[in-house]
Amino acid sequence: MGWNSWNAFGTDIDEEKVIASAQLIVDSGLAAKGYRYVNIDDGWWAKRRQADGRVLIRTDNFPSARTADGNTSFRPFTDRLHAMGLKAGIYSEIGRNSCGQIYGDPAGPGQPAGTMAEREIGLYGHIDQDIALYFGEWNFDYIKVDGCGIRALAADSPQVKSGRLRALDPLIDYDTIPRTNIPAVKGLFDQVGQALSRNKPGNDFVLSICLWGSADVRSWARTLGNLSRTSEDISPNWERMLHNLDSASRRELYAKPNSWNDPDMLFIGSGEFDDAHLTEARSHMSLWAMLNAPLIIGFDLRKASPAMMGVLGNAQVIALNQDAAAHQAVLAYDGDSVQIFTKTLADGTKAVALFNRTGSPIDVKLIASHLKYRADQPITLTDLWDGDTKSFANEMPVHLERHQTLLFKASGTREHAQGLYLSEQPGNVNPAVDGIVHPMADPMVYRGLLPWRSTKADGEHPVYGGWGGARADATPFAQTPKIAGKTYHNAIGTLANSRLEVRNTGFSTFTTLAGIDDSVADPTARVRFSVHADGKLLKQTGWMKPGDAPAAIAVPVKGAKIVELVAEGNHPEMQNVAVDWAEAALDR
Template identity: 25%
Template sequence: MRHPRTRTTRRRVVGALTAGLLCAAGLAAPAVAAPVQDTIRPALDDGLALTPPMGFNNWNSTHCRAEFNDEMVRGIADIFVEKGLKDAGYQYVNLDDCWALPERDANGKLVPDPVRFPNGIKDVADYVHSKGLKLGIYTSAGTKTCNSAGFPGALGHEYSDAQQFADWGVDYLKYDNCNNQGVDAKLRYTTMRDALKATGRPIVYSICEWGQNNPWEWAADVGHLWRTTGDISDTWGSMLSILKENLPLAPYAGPGHWNDPDMLEVGNGGMTDTEYRSHFSMWSIMSAPLLIGSDLRTASDATFEILGNKEVIAVDQDPLGKQGTVLSSEGGRWVVAKEMRDGSRAVALFNETGSPQRIATSAEAVGLPDADAYTLRDLWQHRSYNTAGTISATVPAHGTVLVRVSADPTWAKHPPAVELGLAGSPLIEAGRTAKLATTVTDLGRTPAKQVSVALSGPEAWTVKATSPTSSGVVPTGRSLRTTWSVTVPPGTPTGSYDLTLKASYRSPTGIRVDSMLPLTMSVVVPPPSGMSELGDLPWLSAANGYGPVERNTSNGESAAGDGHPLTIGGVVYGKGLGVHAESAVEYYTGSACETVTADVGVDDEKGANGTVAFEVWADGSKVASTDVLTNALPAQPLTADVTGAQVVRLVVTDGGDGIDSDHADWAEALLSC
């Protein structure tokens, strides 16, 4: 539920969990010290939510629009069955805000909206139950819910409302945090726990207080899951920020008590399918609840393919209940590993950057015992390989390779794992020729035979191999290296273009494997000589935590073009960039520029809550940064030496405390070339 502050709410990670600050900065998060485990309260002993809940919530796709009604809810239940989502493990069809009338009846009871639900909630629940599914409902631990219309909250009515929910056949309660009148959070949420228990009906209890009161420290015996962050939005920056907040909390999750980084945005349209696969992969390796937030009535085949991937879902639903932990995150190249009940490890190689990255770890590093070789199962390719111990891949921009690795004595029946790689700049100017090098590396214990490789690009481009493209055999740990000449026709418009690297090989037993690595090259133009306003120059890429990056105005809200004049400490600036943490804007500088300068700070438009830090990166190296800045500070001058850099990246982090009104300005941002 979108709460009134319009930005995800700040949370405090304290004690041993200061590792979260490292994650927010893109650094490796160390394992949390053992004493943290001693602070975890025992989980509710009621047998509910022994694996993370899976289902649907209407809010992200419908909000309070009229289409949220009885017919829609029944239709979602039908789709669960027809599209195989029920078989994949999805159970709950959950109603969010706006299902009730604004006022209680004369007896203080909640009244379902007779237009939306003419036959009441019990009738809907009965239909959902008839499909072998369960129904969820929403209210707030306050006097009103979070919607601006102010529907009745449950504060002071906990036992009456809980009994109504039970009488209707409700199986899941999402309990929000608005209009709470300052009543202690633990008291409010514990009271509803006791009210639900008193009904005698098994109801999964979702605490939605946005992580404001560190519920992971006290709520294991109160609810079955608790929100660790504010609300997610359908952007890469929002998903990334929430991911970084939730990752350090792994010690607090387990059967019956889960960290909840909010609903899935998969299929809502604000991210690419590659980014949605990352979203789904990372939520699964974090043992997060999987609550679909897209409109399944209009969802694409690709959306159903992502949401219905049973091998990825099995990682989320593993009964051991371990949340994945961060092994490394240097330079935005994340390795997250999760112990599984059968002794295997799920491993996510996650690339938060805007260009392909090689990400690597090993069977030993993820905690597997020493063995001659291992079976590696790619959970998106649905194919098994053998590896001598290396777990690595060239991961596309914003992509995730998710594998399951085991010390399986039958490893030899699988073909060797082969890694495709690319060296050379993915940036090229129209009319120029670029030199690239590709590698096909055998990671397996067995040799790869009859190896061949091909690189293709857009039809009008010229792609030529300048060294051999095949080899009779590539032994363990060795590579077939091929160099290529890529020429872009003059006049080619700027933008990103797809290239595809394909390899084919055979295992010693004759199994043929075809492998593919999607790549992109960007056609760019050199920056002009002299001083240029970055607010006026084209960028290579732009990711933002809330809404789009704005040129020469503040961030505003979620819509493009809704910003205001850039204003820091009462001073108005005419040019620059308006962003919202987590944010990254990349520019091609073609090794021809020397400095970036700007006045930076929190924009005045959102009051006193924002805290951010600014960074300038040159070709993967941080060359300038600020301390954490707040709304109380005037603009700070920032100068960065970017001499010789091909790409300059302007980054704004959340200051380490989550995103809450983190509107940041690169005012009068200038590039000198």
């Protein structure tokens, strides 16, 4: 949680703006509610000194960075933030040149100066040196690392052909996933992670990986970074918010404690989330809270109204976002018009968000099974925005205004009284190997108009890798799990040749019905399922074919820390064979 300068100021940043924002975070009480990180984004650098490779700071914008020897230092700046009880964040780029340099106005504010080499202020070729400077010498706590420089500077790009920037063969082909050099991209970020660990003992840092869902970042960032961007930049309009939401909302198994899906900053306070759009602002905040998305304010807080500060500072919604169980919400109902998200909380209760994506009012029903609660027992709901309480059994009619999200904390009697379904605890389920052979673009993400491109292209096409990944209560391809003609609403859906690591938090037994999903059309596909506890094989099925009844598995796991669920295909390159761990649960 915190604040970032980019959405408010772009590259036109300076010390006064940042410190004023930090002071407002403290004075308003937002810091006490958890907003601690104050992050400067692109635009702070002057140049890279060629004699020794040191990055220098724009001291006209950050006067406290002046030093007698000309080296410049952010240490007085970070010391000041730390003295305020805050954390300090900085921005860099994994390539040679930043996004602001590549896509911004060369004559605009915050652009590095000097020769072509002096303007290469990114980490590329300087990872160890720069990380040691930013974290060892300057004492930053957080770094956002962009990837524009390994995406946009092919030899035929306008920036290179003009002679302004040097070519760097792209490692990321944003529009064509198979052309991306995934190992090379991951290798660069591995180096960043290693350098951070050397300079911040105890891993006391935050690494924000900003690759916009490319380079199969979903599958590896959770073991390296603390935040992983799932989409392109957000904008202060409703359609763009839907786009960014969708890029993260079906990745519930790819987030875990201290490693979160990041659909980008909050744009509350601006555009279609300003004071005239309080319903939209609350929806934006509610949805990011349900996703456990980082709550990073992207607004000039000097202009914030009491109403906007109230949205950002709602203690109940913040607590939902920061809940210790760390489970991202799961889609209990997924449609183009309405979505219902549910989330298991650390105190054993649930949260539920009913979201109207459309511009018209709509009537829906919340049913007990959305919450995995018994229909014959009372369910109590507390509205996290107005505090109202209501109860129902079985089902409840709900009216949603245009763009409205109703957000409740819910308590009731669980359907599965003796434990938890795995789909109720996605933060404990890690797709260590998800079975994807070739990453594919996710077609479920809302394709709104890109504000910076309008209709100059031939349409907005799926670009974010993520289709076919493991899911809670859905198959990898967004269908309801079904085995041998029977539908299962409680399941983990994944692919053949996958391995799931389930963190056991004190349960004694694992049970499931494992089988090949009915969506599989290949009659030659064969899969066998096995369950392991801390590396020890507990149960293995025979080879199963499409249409076979599921295999019932019940094994003791008391004392085990990790329960592994393995679905082995009869061919190592088997693709898109969906399998289900139906009714998968850990029981006491």
